[in-house]
Amino acid sequence: MRASGSTLGVPILLALPARSCGLTETAHLLDHLADESAGQCGPCRFGLAAIALDLREIAHVTPGAQAAASRLVRRLDAIAGRGACAHPDGAIRLARSALRVFRRDLDDHLRGLPCRGATAPPLFPLPGRAR
């Protein structure tokens, strides 16, 4: 795993259908990670949901998508290493990984090309979230 730039983490593996939006799925996961924190530190209380929102703005190709992409990079740098535990760092790694793996989708969205998966219900069976 390390040799491929990955780590052993949460034991979940889900193959995304081709029509899904990896950035939106990642936003759903980040919302869940924000909800699962105690919200007692700034990075979890304010950062994780904000990062999810940035990803959604990009995926939905809103008029503010370009600004969201710039803001997202700044937020990822600002949050890293700031939590009392490593929870937000794990979330940041997830977001950075999504930006790398779904680079082509990211570029398409920033060129104004939406995808149908952006408005689809979450694929991951997260507690308390509609599927």
Ligand code: SF4
């Ligand atoms: S950084 Fe850790 S301790 Fe602080 S709110 Fe997030 S999960 Fe809780």
